[in-house]
Amino acid sequence: DQQVKQNSPSLSVQEGRISILNCDYTNSMFDYFLWYKKYPAEGPTFLISISSIKDKNEDGRFTVFLNKSAKHLSLHIVPSQPGDSAVYFCAASIVNSGNTPLVFGKGTRLSVIA
């Protein structure tokens, strides 16, 4: 039973355009969400996070939006660059219960085409 779902296995975007990666979750107890970026044969690197008390968090070209009522979050990358090509994982945890381990989605492979 997947608690965190990334329904798009892959996404292709032109360089300079916006990339939108989506993530849905089923557990309403989740209160902290993160996005990680992963290159092949490397460990994931932390990208950006958002607490459930917010609906938006921005860091440079990366913005995460949270819609709690829909149990949906998205990562926007603007403008997209070829170096953004990687697999992006959405993750969630329950911080208020003492930091439960992160639950990850299956990932979305982003290809930014020059």
Next chain:
Amino acid sequence: DGGITQSPKYLFRKEGQNVTLSCEQNLNHDAMYWYRQDPGQGLRLIYYSQIVNDFQKGDIAEGYSVSREKKESFPLTVTSAQKNPTAFYLCASNSISGNTIYFGEGSWLTVV
């Protein structure tokens, strides 16, 4: 340099053998984790430990064992009971007060 070190990067194992993957961190993090990545499966939690001498099973603990004798070390043993051990293994850690976990570079295990 501060970080999480996994070794070896590549490991080949014959069927029926146990192997141990090393994970060391010098970040003074309290909690450590082992995840496994398979194609199309995302990251699945094997075991985690929030304090020394204590650890908890994750979603796919069968065929694996761990120990946490020191705060900085969390080795993972892949036993012969693990039916499909070929995968990319990732160790991670965080402080109890922190919400973000940080990963090592990963270890490839191949059964031959």
